[in-house]
Amino acid sequence: MTINAATLHAQEADQGFLGTLVLGESKRKVQTNTAVPQTTVDQDEIDDRQAGTVAELIDSVPGVSLVNGSTPQGSGINIRGFGANSTYGTDQKVAVQIDGANVGAEELYRIGTQLFTDPFLYKNVSVIRGTVGSFEYGSGIVGGVVRLETKDASDLTGGELGYVLGQTLGFSSNGNGLTSSTVLAWQPTQDMEFMLNYTWRDQDNQQDGNGDEIGNSAFTLPSGLLKAKYTFGENRDQSLT
Incomplete structure (x- = not known):
């Protein structure tokens, strides 16, 4: 089989310009220097997401799910199956901290670890999933920890x-x-x-x-x-x- 230069040139010309592929970093950098499964939502992502509640701010974190929607009066935070569920607001296996201080979750029916505070008040939110890295914040915290840091x-x-x-x-x-x-x-x-x-x-x-x-x-x-x-x-x- 013989292919001459003219035929090959015509085939290349018919393909045209396929576009430019641009590779860049995502909003959340992959953490490779730690064994703790942690995701951090920084100030840039907080500004971009324009979340109305803290729950809406972390609902895209892997392993995090919301119970009863995202409104502050009805939703709860569930991490890897622990925390709020369809029956109880919390099982005390998910901790919430603001500036290092523990925030007690409501024990009312179907109202759990949602926070009645505004995302505008925070500059970053970190979510630790599972037992690795969460036991240092208290005994029995096997679901994970939500750590919020207010702006200065x-x-x-x-x-x-x-x-x-x-x-x-x-x-x-x-x-x-x-x-x-x-x-x-x-x-x-x-x-x-x-x-x-x-x-x-x-x-x-x-x-x-x-x-x-x-x-x-x-x-x-x-x-x-x-x-x-x-x-x-x-x-x-x-x-x-």
């Missing part, structure tokens, strides 16, 4: 001395949701910083994909944060918040 004034000022005032407004069409978040950050010195945040979020009942109303999905969620932080030490590696 220096995150808004960029470490520069002075004031920063921010205002965020948001609107959602499904449920006619409205969100207003006001934050004031003040850093008088390099070691001292103060932050005040007030967030008000309101939503009517939502509709599902068929246009049917989702019952009890409406909520009004006011949240506030008053935070002061003093950093000290020879290498400024200690702080009091």
Whole structure:
């Protein structure tokens, strides 16, 4: 069989330009330097997701599922089958921490580890799945840990001395949701910083994909944060918040 140069050139010309393949990093980097199955939602992803509740912020984490939807008054967090379920709000096998402090879950029927706080208040959320790395936060925590870290004034000022005032407004069409978040950050010195945040979020009942109303999905969620932080030490590696 013989193929001449002219025939080969014509076949290549007919293929045309197939496009450009671009490879880049995802929002969540794969952690290879640790044995702990942990996923971190950082500030960039928090801004991109525009979640209305903490549950909506972590529902895409592997191993995490929500019980009874994503509204704060009805949903619970379940990690690898532990935590909230269809009968009880929590089984105490999933821990929730804010800035290192344990947050007690409600023991009411079908109300569990959901938090009545706003995602705007946090700069990152880490989810530890399973027993590896979770026992250090308490005995019996075999499901996992949800660790939330609130924002600091220096995150808004960029470490520069002075004031920063921010205002965020948001609107959602499904449920006619409205969100207003006001934050004031003040850093008088390099070691001292103060932050005040007030967030008000309101939503009517939502509709599902068929246009049917989702019952009890409406909520009004006011949240506030008053935070002061003093950093000290020879290498400024200690702080009091």
